[in-house]
Amino acid sequence: MTALEASGRNAVPAVEKSTAGTRPAHPASDHPRRATARKWAEIALFVGPALALFLTFVVYPVVSAARYSMYKWNGVSQFSDAEFIGFDNYARALWGGSDPATHQAFRTAYTEPFWEALSHNFAIIFLSLAIQLPLALIVALTLNRKFRGRAFTRVVIFAPYVLSEVIAGTMWLIIFDPNGVATQWMRAIGLDMPAGGWFEDPTWGFWTVFFIITWKYVGLAIILFLAGLSGVSEDLQEAAAIDGASWWQIQWRINIPLIGPTIRIWAFLSIIGSIQLFDMVWVLNRGGTAGQYSTIASYMMEIGFFRSDWGYGSAIAVIMFFLSFVIALAYMATILRRDNAHPRKAA
Amino acid sequence: MANMRRAAAGAAIAASMALLAACSSSDPGDGGSSADASSSGGGSGDEPVTLTWWHNGVAGDTGENSLGDYWDQVAADFMADNPNVTIEIEQIQNEDLQRTRIPTALQSGDAPDLFQQWGGGEMAAQAEAGYLMDLSDTLSADIDRLGGGVAPWQVDGTTYGLPFQFAVEGIWYRPSLFEEAGIDAEPTTMDELADAVQKLKDAGINPIAVGAADGWPAAHWWYNFALRSCAQDVVASAGTSLDFSDPCWVDAGDQLQAFIDTEPFQPQFTSTVAQTGATSSAGMVANGDAAMELMGQWNYFVYEGFTDGSDEAIAALHEDLDWFPMPAVDGGAGDPSAAMGGGDGFSCYVDAPVECADFLAYIVSDDVQRGYAEAVGGLPVAPAAADAVTDPVLQKIATTTSSAAYVQLWMDTLLGPNVGGAMNDGIVNIFNGTGDAQGVVDAMIAAAATS
Structure with missing residues (x-):
């Protein structure tokens, strides 16, 4: 499948390009002022449309959400009639607010589900790095050789990632139905489904969903890693083999370090994706009847949209935005920094 | 429809x-x-x-x-x-x-x-x-x-x-399954319903299907208990006052809990949706996998959707499909012949x-x-x-509607999406075993404080 391979190969140069960061040389000019004006005209021409779109569809909604989050607003009445309540919506989500009359009620009804949803996001981040990363690495290293049916294997591995979330989610709903295939297989080997059902069991629901998320997204990691590996010079591996390095030593000392930038980029995408995880948990059953596998995004949708608590929902959205933003910046500044600072070191 | x-x-x-x-x-x-x-x-x-x-x-x-x-x-x-x-x-x-x-x-x-x-x-x-x-x-x-x-x-x-x-709303049922379990009359009280449930279980039939994964079908059971434990004006005024201090609200949840404890519903009911697919609660009743379901009149047509659509199949379904009003709950301040609608x-x-x-x-x-x-x-x-x-x-449904002492609007509709949604989620927690009767009322009070 050439398209896939092509996209796989492209992934590496993309990483390299972002790490290269070379500055274009200033062309010598006899008319610096005219050149400056022209430069600005060029910038306006090329950046203008994109900037306008960005301001309209990214910045403006973010600012609006921040504004809505300061109001008590049911989404039905005119926003101009909504009551300004400052940071009360945030307080309700984060610790239940300081009003003793409602503190306890808010803690149980809002703070706990909020933190539960957030804890699921962080559990998914952690589990992705702890389970998906090694799994994807092992598969990628194993597949990183020429064999018959390589393209086909890659397509199969990548297929879940290409499937639409709604279709994949509906498929798993059928498989994990209380009377579905998964249950029959478990019964065939003498076990049973979790007591509350695959998705709705308070303990196991989250793990069923994590299994599906892994199934869905591990293909991306494998394809990225394979693309990275294809950029590792075979000379290095042959030289190491001549020097007597075992297969494991070659992987551990040569291949894995050399695809480090790819791994770090994947981890970045995975972390941000985990914070924003929504479609799959929503399709399965809106984060579970009791929030068994809720995420901060599904929680936002449930309360903001379906309960018409728009101010509070906006506050959750802003918290989610803030989290993604801070984590992305921190990751850029620390872990991705080495890739940016030493472009030569990148594979 | x-x-x-x-x-x-x-x-x-x-x-x-x-x-x-x-x-x-x-x-x-x-x-x-x-x-x-x-x-x-x-x-x-x-x-x-x-x-x-x-x-x-x-x-x-x-x-x-x-x-x-x-x-x-x-x-x-x-x-x-x-x-x-x-x-x-x-x-x-x-x-x-x-x-x-x-x-x-x-x-x-x-x-x-x-x-x-x-x-x-x-x-x-x-x-x-x-x-x-x-x-x-x-x-x-x-x-x-x-x-x-x-x-x-x-x-x-x-x-x-x-x-x-x-x-x-009322309870849809399959007369043939009632017959198989030896139930000869439509239950008119909760005791008779419990009796019917037991007989169906003894006959190996799922007594009642509920699509708790969708939330609201489960919540409707609680509504009916609340309707019977709360006086008419307590429920009706709750829509505007959002006052849930009357102990009847907690009592409704306790009655629901006691009812769930008798295990009247199909297994893994929190994984069952209401209308989509053969394993949904409506599909179970339409296919004869469950005997009863509490639902509104629209379910008549939902059940038809599980046939092949031919006139004979629909006629055969209608032949073996009947309805009775939600049985009266003893005690409580509500009128026993009041109904949710x-x-x-x-x-x-x-x-x-x-x-x-x-x-x-x-x-x-x-x-x-x-x-x-x-x-x-x-x-x-x-x-x-x-x-x-x-x-x-x-x-039958029309007659029950017109002869009810009063018809109370669906509680989630009555209370609006915020408080109503919190109520439904709280009720589903009872079904999930992760919440209790007080939790429903607490969630409603909390939601009321935000609106």
Whole structure:
């Protein structure tokens, strides 16, 4: 499948390009002022449309959400009639607010589900790095050789990632139905489904969903890693083999370090994706009847949209935005920094 | 018909398809602006007027759309009688219509002239925001003619909408499975229901199917317990006072817990949706995998959807499908013959031309209501149209509706999405074993404090 391979190969140069960061040389000019004006005209021409779109569809909604989050607003009445309540919506989500009359009620009804949803996001981040990363690495290293049916294997591995979330989610709903295939297989080997059902069991629901998320997204990691590996010079591996390095030593000392930038980029995408995880948990059953596998995004949708608590929902959205933003910046500044600072070191 | 009354929220594919359909059908100009142009003149003359009408009559899985087709015909008839009026219809899937399209349209000030209205707390919020036309005077004769069914479309005595359908819920059951388990009479009390449940379990039959994964079908059990433990005015006033201090609210949850403890529902009921697929609660009843289900009258048509659609198959299903009112709960301050119910209606946008009210009056007129019963199989509100209901099961539901001591509107509709949603989630927690009776009331109190 050439398209896939092509996209796989492209992934590496993309990483390299972002790490290269070379500055274009200033062309010598006899008319610096005219050149400056022209430069600005060029910038306006090329950046203008994109900037306008960005301001309209990214910045403006973010600012609006921040504004809505300061109001008590049911989404039905005119926003101009909504009551300004400052940071009360945030307080309700984060610790239940300081009003003793409602503190306890808010803690149980809002703070706990909020933190539960957030804890699921962080559990998914952690589990992705702890389970998906090694799994994807092992598969990628194993597949990183020429064999018959390589393209086909890659397509199969990548297929879940290409499937639409709604279709994949509906498929798993059928498989994990209380009377579905998964249950029959478990019964065939003498076990049973979790007591509350695959998705709705308070303990196991989250793990069923994590299994599906892994199934869905591990293909991306494998394809990225394979693309990275294809950029590792075979000379290095042959030289190491001549020097007597075992297969494991070659992987551990040569291949894995050399695809480090790819791994770090994947981890970045995975972390941000985990914070924003929504479609799959929503399709399965809106984060579970009791929030068994809720995420901060599904929680936002449930309360903001379906309960018409728009101010509070906006506050959750802003918290989610803030989290993604801070984590992305921190990751850029620390872990991705080495890739940016030493472009030569990148594979 | 059934699907759009309360389509399973989880059916995301269907929803997105319906959304596509809604988008594609929205081209013929948006109506609000044309309404503005025509609203000034008082509307009584022959000035051309365009009415936009949003309703939830969309085609089901089979492509059949009896409600949508009937509304098309009603609009065409009205336009023939009133040549100056043009009616532009948009059919929009129920959840999209209620949760997205109507709220955003009202916000934007460019709302349809006539649109679906479910009554209760949500309508009260719309009325408070000044979006709805006061119909109390213009349609007073129709309001009197329709009778008590209009109450959920009124706020403090002011009428903001009129229902074209209203009915109580009850328990659907398969007589053949009752026979198999040796149950010879329809349960009329909770004790008799418990007795029937036990007999069905002994016979190896799932007694009651409930689509708890969708939330609201589970919540309806709690509503019925609350209806019986709480006095009529406690429930009715809760819609506006949001006061849940009466101990009857906790008592409802305790009764539900005791009922769940008798294990009357199918296994893994929290993984079961209400209407989609053979393993849904409706599918279980339609396929004979469960004997009973608590549901509104729309489920009659949901069950039909699980047959192959042929007349013989539907006749065979009707042959073995019956209905009885929710059994009376002993004790409690509520009337034992009170019932939970709900319906569908329409409201006029505040800036709509007066022809909107004329058309609404036409929709709920006796003849159109009769036609509605005949063409769609719905339960009309107009008493004069009652004779058009010929199906014996639907007649039973109609009789129960009219003979109930009082009919309480669905509690989630009554309380509106915020408090109602918190209530439903709290109730599902009882079903999940992760919450209790007090938790439901606490969640409602917390939600009430935010609105």
